[in-house]
Amino acid sequence: MNVVVGVGGGIAAYKAAELARALGERGCAVNTVMTRSAQEFVRPLTFAALTGRKVITDLFADRSADEVLASSVEHIRVARENQxxxxxxATADLLARFANGLADDFLTxxxxxxxxxxxxxxxxxAQMWNHPATQANLALLKARGVEVVEPGSGPLACGEVGAGRLAEPGLIAxxxxxxxxxxxxxxxxxxxxxxxxxTQEALDPVRFISNRSSGKMGYALAEDAARRGARxxxxxxxxxxAAPAGxxxxxxxxxxDxxxxxxxQLTAATMVIKSAAVADYYLENAPPQKMKKAAMRMSIELSPTPDILAEVGRIKGDRLLIGFAAETQNLAAEARRKLETKNADMIVGNLVSQEGVGxxxxxxxxxxxRRGADPLALPKATKRQIATQILDEALRLRLALHAVTRS
Ligand SMILES: Cc1cc2nc3c(=O)[nH]c(=O)nc-3n(C[C@H](O)[C@H](O)[C@H](O)COP(=O)(O)O)c2cc1C
Structure with missing residues (x-):
């Protein structure tokens, strides 16, 4: 498989070297294209040594007219030969140039x-990332079908903390x-x-109770199911x-809500996967005005939120129902209990007390x-890989349990 790694001029350019190596280890032939600015951060030699291939650094490289005629125009050849x-x-500058169709160097x-x-x-x-111009360029590129590996949040090289860190090279690969x-x-x-x-449960017009769920697991499931042909x-x-494509x-x-x-949405569904971390409690009759601070203790009486999984379990008919259980202890037993009491077909249990996962x-x-089968432990993997395995298992379970009769 031939791939091009285009390297932009940012501090994270050195991580592109790790990406090139990760792709090589996975059997890809890697062709590197560096912008002029990228070469201020990392030398082309690094990529040449890691990939064993010539690195492209210039649209008008030193080639004679004869060579151009013999080997065709290089950017067209590279476009044709790579998958x-x-x-x-990708720098803010590259996003802007891609979005606007500029073609003033080899990569663009x-x-x-x-x-x-x-x-x-x-x-x-983070400021550059959040700038409306950058976000508008990104939205345009996504709308045109460009896939984006979103940057992570955390301490940035500029000393600020926020969104803008290059995703891990392994994840990009x-x-x-x-x-x-x-x-x-x-x-x-x-x-x-x-x-x-x-979910967010209002305490007043500006405050709410929520939890640390990022939504990444559910979005990975949605993306994979859509890629595999589901509505x-x-x-x-x-x-x-960002909403996954399709x-x-x-x-x-x-x-x-x-x-x-x-x-x-239930009527049309043939399969329901409830990966949301729904709040368990909410404040009934939240005040319409902001609560005032006072120098005394206060207590708030909370009511249980609706149990959506149990409700769907009661009326699910032939639909396959998959729930999630985030626990800090007794995971397998809790997941089994949830499977039985909610009439689910599979519960995906994860220990949220572990560092680095969840x-x-x-x-x-x-x-x-799973209903009618032994528990299956999936070893630590990216949420995308886990999503694929959950969907594989859902199809297997569907075959094992019953043939679907759609209404
Ligand atoms: C030290 C330094 C670090 C930079 N880091 C980034 C960065 O991480 N992301 C970014 O979009 N631009 C960054 N820039 C700005 C880009 O290098 C600049 O916009 C350049 O024109 C990008 O060129 P390119 O898009 O052709 O690679 C940085 C500039 C300097 C001097």
Whole structure:
């Protein structure tokens, strides 16, 4: 598999070297294109040594007219000979030039000449990332089908803390390989209803109770199901993630909103996956005005939120119902109890007390507690990989349990 890694001029350029190596280890032939600015951060020699290939650094390299005629124009040749273009780090400047169709160096000219899938991994200072110009350019590129590996949040090289860190090279490589793999269409004909993210329960007009769910697991499930041919309806609590391509999204805030949206969408669904971390309690009759601070203790009486999983379990008919259980102890027993009491077909249990997996992480480690089968432990993997395995298992379970009769 031939891929191009386009390197932009940002501090994270050195991580592109790790990406090139990760792609090489996964069997890709890696061709590197560096912008002029990228070469201020890392020397082309690094990439040449890691990939064993010449690095392209200039649109007008030292070549005679005869050579150009003999080997065709290089950016067109590179566009034809590679199956995927990955840009990492994608600078704010590259996003702007791609979005506006500029072609003033090799990488931007290649981008326009390239007809295959494009994967970009932006990295920049948080202010630059959040700037409306950058976000507008990104939205335009997404709308044109460019795949984006979102940057992570954390301490940035500029000393600030926020969104803008280049995603981990291993994660970018994995996304690249997923794009290259021919998609299985084994979810064609299914309508998968997925819930994701936290809910927010208002305490007053400005405050709420919520949890640390990022929504990444549910979004990964939605993306994979859509890629495999399903119609996907994603009912999402407030999260900081872009809607996956080809997915119908319904935005909600509270558990009550989520319940209403799920019940509204249920009729068409053949499979329901409830990965949202729905709040367990809410404040009935939240005050219409902001609560005032006073120098005394206060207590708030909370009421239980609707149990959406149990409600769907009662009326699910032939639909396959998958729930999630986030626990800090007794995971398998709790997941089994939930499976029975909620009439689910599978519970995906994860221990949220572990460092580096679960709620806010890109990684997860889960146990699948299935109706009529032994529990299946899935070792630590990215949420995308876990999503694929959950969907594989859902199809297997569907065959084992019953043939679907759709209404
Ligand atoms: C020290 C330094 C670090 C920079 N880091 C970034 C960065 O992380 N992301 C970014 O978008 N631009 C960054 N820039 C600005 C880009 O280098 C600049 O916009 C340049 O024109 C990008 O060129 P390119 O898009 O052709 O690679 C940085 C500049 C300097 C001097």
């Amino acid at each position: 995927l273009l990955i840009v990492a780090p 000219t290649l981008y326009l000449a390239f007809s295959g899938p494009v994967l970009i991994a932006p990295a920049m200072n 994995e996304r690249a390989l997923a794009l290259l793999a021919p998609a299985r269409r084994d979810f064609e004909g299914e309508t998968v209803l997925i819930t994701a993210g936290p 996907v309806v994603l009912v999402s609590g407030p999260v900081n993630l 997915v119908e999204i319904v935005h909600v805030r509270s558990a009550a 989520m319940r209403n949206a799920v019940l509204e 709620l806010e992480s890109d990684m997860n480690e889960v146990i699948l507690v």
